[in-house]
Amino acid sequence: MTTQHVDAVDHIPSRRDPADIQRAHDTGLVATGLYHAYQRLTVLDLDSFAIAPGDRHAVIGPNGAGKSTLLHLLAGSTRAQTGTITYQGQTITRRGTAWRARAGIGRTFQHPTVYPGLTVLDCVRMGGWHHRHHPDRKPLELLELVGLTNRADDPAATLPHGHRRMLDLAVALAGQPRVLLLDEPAGGLTDTDLTRLLDILGTLPGWMAVILVEHHMDVVAALADWITVLHHGRRYFDGPADHVRADPTVRALYLGTTQAGHAARP
Numbered sequence: 001m002t003t004q005h006v007d008a009v010d011h012i013p014s015r016r017d018p019a020d021i022q023r024a025h026d027t028g029l030v031a032t033g034l035y036h037a038y039q040r041l042t043v044l045d046l047d048s049f050a051i052a053p054g055d056r057h058a059v060i061g062p063n064g065a066g067k068s069t070l071l072h073l074l075a076g077s078t079r080a081q082t083g084t085i086t087y088q089g090q091t092i093t094r095r096g097t098a099w100r101a102r103a104g105i106g107r108t109f110q111h112p113t114v115y116p117g118l119t120v121l122d123c124v125r126m127g128g129w130h131h132r133h134h135p136d137r138k139p140l141e142l143l144e145l146v147g148l149t150n151r152a153d154d155p156a157a158t159l160p161h162g163h164r165r166m167l168d169l170a171v172a173l174a175g176q177p178r179v180l181l182l183d184e185p186a187g188g189l190t191d192t193d194l195t196r197l198l199d200i201l202g203t204l205p206g207w208m209a210v211i212l213v214e215h216h217m218d219v220v221a222a223l224a225d226w227i228t229v230l231h232h233g234r235r236y237f238d239g240p241a242d243h244v245r246a247d248p249t250v251r252a253l254y255l256g257t258t259q260a261g262h263a264a265r266p
C-alpha cells in the first residue's frame, strides 16, 4: 500500500457534533490530547475522543494503528504519557484500572486471560465483586447469556479460545459497566459464538456506551452508529457508521489496497 498520502494526513478533527461532545463531557468518557509512544514509536496521537451514554462507537484501522492502545489508555491499564481523560466530568487520568472498573468503565481483552485456578462461574463472580450486594444479573444468568452454562464448574483455564472470549464478555458485564470497551470480541469465534455475540450486543442496555475495536466488519455494521478510523495512531477519518463504511478511501485504507494512496479524502 502506498501510505504517503495517508502519512501526510495529520490530526483530522473529529466531526462529532459539539452538543454530543458536551454530553460526553458531562456524562460520558472523554480523552483530550492523548499521546502514547513506545520508545520512539508514536502509537497514538489523538486530539480528542468522546463517548456519551448510549453511543455505539467503533474504532477501526489496520494492524498496529493504535486501537488497542486507545482502549488501554481509557481503561487505565496503560498510563497516558500526555493528555487528559475525564469520566462523568471528573478527571481520571491518573486513576488505575480497579478504580475505573468500579466507576463503571469495563472492558474485554484482545487476548483474554482467565484467573488461574478459578472455575468459569467464579470468574464471573469475580467480575462483579464490587456489585456483589446489588447484582443486576446473577452470574449464572450471565453464563447462560454467553452460552457457557454447561461449563460453569469447569476450571476456566480449560476453556478453548472462543469460549474464553465469551467468558471475558460475561466477566465484563458482571461489572455492570456504563462504558464498555470491547477489544476484538469477534476474534476467533465460531459461527455459533459469533451469532451469539451479535445477539448479545443487540441486547445491551440503551444507556450503556460501547467502544468497539474490531476487524470483523459485520460486527461493526451491526453495532456501530459512529466510526473512528485510526491510522498510525492518528484519526484518519470519523463519521456516522454508514458514511464511513461506504467511503472508498476508508475501505481502501482499511483493506490495505493500493487505492488508498490515490483516492481523495472526502
Ligand SMILES: Nc1ncnc2c1ncn2[C@@H]1O[C@H](COP(=O)(O)OP(=O)(O)OP(=O)(O)O)[C@@H](O)[C@H]1O
Pocket (backbone or CB within 6 Å): 038, 043, 061, 062, 063, 064, 065, 066, 067, 068, 069, 070, 110
Ligand atoms: N508493549 C509494547 N511495546 C512496544 N510496542 C508496542 C507495545 N504494545 C503495542 N506496541 C506497538 O504499538 C503499535 C500499536 O499497537 P496496538 O496494539 O495499539 O495496535 P492495534 O491497532 O490494536 O493493532 P491490531 O489490530 O493488530 O491489534 C504497534 O506497532 C505495536 O507493535
